[in-house]
Every structure is written in C-alpha cells, then in structure tokens.
Amino acid sequence: MNENNSLKEIGEQLLDAKRIALFPHIQMDGDAFGAASGLCRALRNSGREAVILLEDKIPDYLQFLDYGYCTMEQEQMEAPDVCICIDCGETKRFPKRAETFFHGKKTICVDHHASSQPFADYNYIDPGVAATAEIVYRLIKEMNLEVDRETGEALFTGICTDTGNFQYSNTTKESHLITADLYDAGIDHTKIAVELYQNISLNKIRITNRILDTLELFAGGRAAMVYVTQDMVQAENVSMEETEGSVDTVRNIRGVEIAVFIKERQPGLVKASMRAKTCGNVGEIAAAFGGGGHVKAAGCTLEMDIRQACETLKKAVEAHMQKIEGTAEGAQTGRAGGR
Amino acid sequence: MNENNSLKEIGEQLLDAKRIALFPHIQMDGDAFGAASGLCRALRNSGREAVILLEDKIPDYLQFLDYGYCTMEQEQMEAPDVCICIDCGETKRFPKRAETFFHGKKTICVDHHASSQPFADYNYIDPGVAATAEIVYRLIKEMNLEVDRETGEALFTGICTDTGNFQYSNTTKESHLITADLYDAGIDHTKIAVELYQNISLNKIRITNRILDTLELFAGGRAAMVYVTQDMVQAENVSMEETEGSVDTVRNIRGVEIAVFIKERQPGLVKASMRAKTCGNVGEIAAAFGGGGHVKAAGCTLEMDIRQACETLKKAVEAHMQKIEGTAEGAQTGRAGGR
Numbered sequence: 098m099n100e101n102n103s104l105k106e107i108g109e110q111l112l113d114a115k116r117i118a119l120f121p122h123i124q125m126d127g128d129a130f131g132a133a134s135g136l137c138r139a140l141r142n143s144g145r146e147a148v149i150l151l152e153d154k155i156p157d158y159l160q161f162l163d164y165g166y167c168t169m170e171q172e173q174m175e176a177p178d179v180c181i182c183i184d185c186g187e188t189k190r191f192p193k194r195a196e197t198f199f200h201g202k203k204t205i206c207v208d209h210h211a212s213s214q215p216f217a218d219y220n221y222i223d224p225g226v227a228a229t230a231e232i233v234y235r236l237i238k239e240m241n242l243e244v245d246r247e248t249g250e251a252l253f254t255g256i257c258t259d260t261g262n263f264q265y266s267n268t269t270k271e272s273h274l275i276t277a278d279l280y281d282a283g284i285d286h287t288k289i290a291v292e293l294y295q296n297i298s299l300n301k302i303r304i305t306n307r308i309l310d311t312l313e314l315f316a317g318g319r320a321a322m323v324y325v326t327q328d329m330v331q332a333e334n335v336s337m338e339e340t341e342g343s344v345d346t347v348r349n350i351r352g353v354e355i356a357v358f359i360k361e362r363q364p365g366l367v368k369a370s371m372r373a374k375t376c377g378n379v380g381e382i383a384a385a386f387g388g389g390g391h392v393k394a395a396g397c398t399l400e401m402d403i404r405q406a407c408e409t410l411k412k413a414v415e416a417h418m419q420k421i422e423g424t425a426e427g428a429q430t431g432r433a434g435g436r
Numbered sequence: 437m438n439e440n441n442s443l444k445e446i447g448e449q450l451l452d453a454k455r456i457a458l459f460p461h462i463q464m465d466g467d468a469f470g471a472a473s474g475l476c477r478a479l480r481n482s483g484r485e486a487v488i489l490l491e492d493k494i495p496d497y498l499q500f501l502d503y504g505y506c507t508m509e510q511e512q513m514e515a516p517d518v519c520i521c522i523d524c525g526e527t528k529r530f531p532k533r534a535e536t537f538f539h540g541k542k543t544i545c546v547d548h549h550a551s552s553q554p555f556a557d558y559n560y561i562d563p564g565v566a567a568t569a570e571i572v573y574r575l576i577k578e579m580n581l582e583v584d585r586e587t588g589e590a591l592f593t594g595i596c597t598d599t600g601n602f603q604y605s606n607t608t609k610e611s612h613l614i615t616a617d618l619y620d621a622g623i624d625h626t627k628i629a630v631e632l633y634q635n636i637s638l639n640k641i642r643i644t645n646r647i648l649d650t651l652e653l654f655a656g657g658r659a660a661m662v663y664v665t666q667d668m669v670q671a672e673n674v675s676m677e678e679t680e681g682s683v684d685t686v687r688n689i690r691g692v693e694i695a696v697f698i699k700e701r702q703p704g705l706v707k708a709s710m711r712a713k714t715c716g717n718v719g720e721i722a723a724a725f726g727g728g729g730h731v732k733a734a735g736c737t738l739e740m741d742i743r744q745a746c747e748t749l750k751k752a753v754e755a756h757m758q759k760i761e762g763t764a765e766g767a768q769t770g771r772a773g774g775r
Contacts, residue, residue: 262601264629270619273612280609290603295688295713306648349634374634
C-alpha cells in the first residue's frame with residue numbers, strides 16, 4: 098500500500114492490463130457512474146476488456162449513461178488484471194463486491210472524498226478535485242487514450258452533478274477547463290441537461306408541493322423547517338427517496354440561514370436533513386444528536402414522534418442561531434451578510 | 437453605420453474616450469447588468485469617467501452587482517464621448533434613454549441577440565455568443581484593461597444567468613474558457629450562487645405551490661398546463677412577476693414535451709408562456725395566436741376568460757403534438773427520444 102501514486106503510474110497499470118473490472122460505489126450518483134462509464138469506454142475503445150461491476154441498480158436518471166458495460170454477475174470477468182474502484186475509497190462503499198475487488202491481480206483506487214484512505218495497491222485520492230470524473234479525465238489523457246463523445250458525456254455528467262452545475266464551492270478553474278475540452282469531444286450538453294434535470298416524476302412534484310405546504314419559519318425568519326410523514330408519501334404514492342431535494346428548496350428562501358427537513362421513517366423514528374447557507378454549522382447541530390456530515394450539509398436520526406422531533410430540532414437550531422449571532426448587533430451583521 | 441466592427445475598433449473608441457455612458461436594456465437580467473457593471477468597472481479602474489444610465493430599477497436579486505455606478509439622472513454626464521448600449525440592439529429596449537444615447541459623440545452597441553440590427557456608429561452583435569458578458573470580457577482583454585474580482589463577478593453573473601448555469605444550448609466551449617479565466621481574477625462563485633439562487637422570497641415559494649396545484653397533464657402525458665388567477669396572486673400577496681419560472685418546473689416533468697403556463701392579467705385577458713423540451717415548436721403555436729418567441733420558449737396573449745384560454749390552448753397543443761408525432765409509430769419514437 099502506498100500513499101498517492103501518480104496518474105502516470107496508475108495509467109501504466111491500466112495500459113499493461115488486458116482485463117479490467119471497475120467498481121463504482123453503491124447508490125451511484127452522477128459522478129460515480131459517469132466516471133466509471135467514461136473510463137470503461139476509453140479502455141474498451143483501446144481494445145481492452147473492461148466491465149463495470151454493480152451490486153445495486155442504476156438510478157433512472159442515469160440510465161442514459163448505461164453503454165452496455167454493466168453487470169451484476171461478479172464472476173463475469175475471471176481473474177481481472179486490474180480492479181479499480183471509482184469515487185469511493187473504502188470497501189463499505191462496495192460491500193458485496195469487496196471480496197471480488199481483492200481478487201484483482203492489482204487494485205487501484207481513484208477518488209476525491211476527503212474521508213478516503215489509500216487501501217489499494219495504487220491510489221489516487223485528491224479531495225481538492227470537484228469530481229472523480231475530473232481525475233478520470235486526466236488519467237485518460239495520461240494514458241493517451243481517446244475521449245470520444247460518449248466518454249465525454251459520461252465525464253461531463255460527473256462534473257456537472259458533483260458541482261451542482263458549477264455552483265458548489267468545490268468547483269474550480271480546472272472543472273471549467275476540462276469541460277471546455279470535453280466540448281471538443283462533441284458532447285451534447287443540452288441532451289444531458291434534459292436527462293438530468295428535465296425528467297422529474299410527476300409524483301415528486303406533487304409530494305414536494307405537500308412538503309412545502311408544511312413550511313414554517315422560525316428564529317426570526319433565519320431558519321425554516323418542513324416535514325414529511327408516512328401518511329403523506331402514501332397518499333401521493335411515492336417512495337421516501339422521492340422527497341430528496343426539499344431541504345435545498347427551503348435553504349434557498351431569502352433570509353433563511355438554516356433549513357431543516359424532517360422525514361418520518363416509521364412511527365417513533367425520524368431522520369433530519371439540515372443545510373446551512375452562509376453562516377451556521379449544521380454538522381455541529383447534527384453531531385449533538387449523534388449524527389454527522391459537513392458544515393453546510395448534515396443529518397441525524399431521532400427516536401421520537403415526528404411532532405416531538407420538530408420541536409426538539411427547532412430548539413436546537415434556535416440555540417445555534419443565538420450562539421453564532423451572539424448579540425443583537427451580531428445578528429444584524431449576520432443578516433446583512435446574507436443579502 | 438457599419439455592419440459589425442472589430443472589438444479592436446470598438447476598444448479604441450472606448451480608450452480614446454474620457455466620459456462613457458453605458459445603457460443596459462430595461463427589465464435588466466443578469467447578463468445586461470453583469471456585462472454593464474463589469475465594463476463600467478474596468479473603464480473606471482482605468483481612470484475614465486463611466487456611468488450606467490438606467491430608466492427602471494435594479495431587480496432585487498442583482499443588487500449585489502450595484503457597485504455605485506448607476507444613475508437614473510439622464511443629465512448626470514454632460515456630453516459623453518461614448519454612449520454604449522449593452523445586451524440590446526434596438527432603441528425600444530431603452531426607450532426613455534434613446535434620445536440621450538444619441539447625444540453621445542460616438543455610439544456603440546455590443547449585443548448577442550439574433551434580432552438585433554446594427555444601428556450605432558460601431559456595432560458588435562454576435563448571436564453565436566451565449567452572453568453579452570462574454571463579448572465584454574473579450575473587449576476588456578482587447579483593451580488590455582484589468583479584470584479585477586468585482587469585474588469578474590459581474591461578468592460571471594452574466595454568463596451563468598444567460599446560460600442557465602451552463603445548461604442551455606447556447607453554452608459553448610468559450611463560455612467555460614472565459615469562466616476559467618475569471619477564476620484567476622478571484623471570483624467567489626459560491627457567493628454569486630447564493631445571491632442568484634438562494635434568495636427566493638417566501639411568497640414566491642407559496643404562489644409556486646398554488647400554481648403547481650393546478651397542474652394538469654394532457655395529450656397522453658406529453659403536455660402539461662398550469663395557471664394562475666388574479667385571486668391567487670392576491671391571496672398570496674405577490675406580484676404577477678413572482679410567478680415567473682413555473683413554466684420551467686412544468687417542462688421538467690418526466691415525459692412532458694410541451695409546458696403551458698397561463699396567467700390571468702385581468703378578467704378577460706390572459707398571457708400564456710410555453711416551453712418545448714426536445715421535440716415541438718412552441719413558437720409556432722404562439723404565432724397562431726399572434727404571439728412570438730423561439731422554438732423552445734414562446735408566449736402569446738389571448739383576450740378571453742382564463743377557463744376558455746386553457747381549453748383553447750390545450751386544443752392547440754394537442755393538435756401540434758399530433759402533427760409532430762404523426763403516426764402512432766412517430767409518437768413512439770418521440771417518446772423514446774425524450775428518455
């Protein structure tokens with residue numbers, strides 16, 4: 098095991114290989130699948146055997162990146178020369194495939210998560226990079242392989258989903274420079290926008306509406322809360338997963354610094370997702386309830402009735418706002434900063 | 437009057453000038469104000485006198501780009517050496533300032549609207565460019581003036597609003613390359629995302645919810661319609677302007693190819709906004725009712741009761757869908773194309 102290897106070293110392992118298996122993380126997002134699809138295609142185009150090994154389904158909105166390289170059959174590729182995990186740096190992110198992964202003659206990890214530790218034979222983990230797709234782009238270039246339109250579209254999907262369309266703080270100059278290069282590969286960025294963002298289920302629109310009907314502002318309009326109950330999701334005939342995203346809408350309200358979204362998992366068990374806008378540290382609030390996450394995005398689980406959970410978290414958020422705003426003067430500064 | 441001049445020629449006129457007045461269009465969007473603010477700042481930083489002349493207010497969400505250069509006093513700058521209109525290529529886009537504009541010793545127009553015609557002494561109109569802010573960026577570089585952080589943030593705002601965060605079909609490789617350069621100027625892209633997108637009024641959220649409650653799918657789920665009445669906006673205490681954007685949410689529904697949003701301006705007078713996703717030409721539908729616009733975004737005004745307008749447009753959209761889909765097989769192809 099090494100600390101980070103160079104992309105040159107990693108590229109050499111891939112170029113030396115005939116059979117390569119790729120391992121994106123479970124519950125794939127656009128970056129995991131985009132980076133894996135892009136790399137797999139570039140390797141196949143170069144005459145190598147390459148497959149993407151999965152243990153759960155491809156989300157609907159990413160089906161357009163399924164170029165026919167995926168399999169759930171762990172035995173499909175016998176004794177791969179290289180097993181490479183993509184956008185994940187710990188085996189619990191591909192638990193049912195971990196054993197297969199270590200059957201590779203060589204193992205590689207490429208990732209950009211800060212929590213990842215080198216655990217493969219060759220590792221490239223760079224938390225300063227917005228998307229693993231950017232690392233894969235540079236790796237493909239390092240190997241002098243071709244970035245064709247499909248490869249480009251897969252990598253572009255990774256970059257634009259992980260940067261929130263170049264809005265999130267992780268976006269760098271490099272994200273734009275790589276994207277500019279992908280245009281040369283002939284990507285159809287409009288098609289990808291349609292696939293990713295203009296493909297929302299009707300039920301998701303409806304449940305989001307019901308959730309936003311529960312909107313309550315507190316802490317002088319500096320915090321806001323919405324919730325969803327099991328009754329609500331059943332009435333709209335949706336899964337709890339379809340409610341994702343509501344917390345961002347709440348955070349986007351003018352003046353709101355902390356947004357809380359409470360989901361009733363089952364009677365007596367709720368999950369809270371929290372977002373902070375400019376000031377505030379929701380990671381700190383979540384940690385007080387045994388949860389975790391980042392400064393601007395965090396979550397926790399509470400074993401209590403949903404009404405009780407709403408009141409409990411409201412008090413915790415109010416206390417946090419008071420703490421960070423300090424005096425009345427501090428509150429004023431905070432307010433001005435938000436606008 | 438000339439056809440397009442070079443940016444070099446236009447830059448020379450600005451460099452020769454001591455007093456410059458800038459004219460963004462009425463009802464400013466992020467590109468009009470961003471391009472004007474960025475150019476004004478670069479000119480001021482170079483020691484020139486420059487003002488942005490306005491005839492209507494700066495929208496709330498763009499106030500952060502008000503660097504103190506704006507005035508409504510048309511007489512503030514006596515006999516400007518250069519008057520330059522930004523992001524507009526016809527005087528009806530700055531009607532109350534048109535006379536003042538032509539008092540400039542020289543007049544310049546920089547714009548990217550396809551409908552614009554050269555009408556100033558010097559013109560640079562390029563419909564192939566995603567945002568006028570991109571033209572202004574190249575103009576500033578041509579003049580060898582500095583792009584400081586504030587200039588960069590103004591230009592970045594123009595690019596990301598006019599490209600829908602690099603999603604719209606007008607986005608080019610150049611949009612990303614210029615943005616990459618703006619990162620070198622030290623822009624805070626996260627701050628701009630907060631200003632532009634995380635600053636939505638509570639009332640806008642509420643009226644949007646009410647509008648989406650009216651959602652109706654038709655044409656076999658391939659088209660959808662929402663509406664808003666005067667009663668609804670009054671009940672939520674919002675202006676009709678706060679309802680903008682609802683038509684995009686409707687277009688984003690899976691399977692929907694044409695979205696229609698009907699606004700009751702007053703009893704017996706409605707305005708319809710329409711969007712097409714991948715197939716369909718809403719410009720054609722709007723034109724049949726005396727309206728206009730583009731293939732993917734268009735609108736028209738109908739002098740009838742809102743219920744009647746809904747029925748009338750529903751029939752028109754159904755007929756259009758039938759026309760473009762032709763046979764049952766055509767419809768199938770269209771469906772596959774959308775997914």
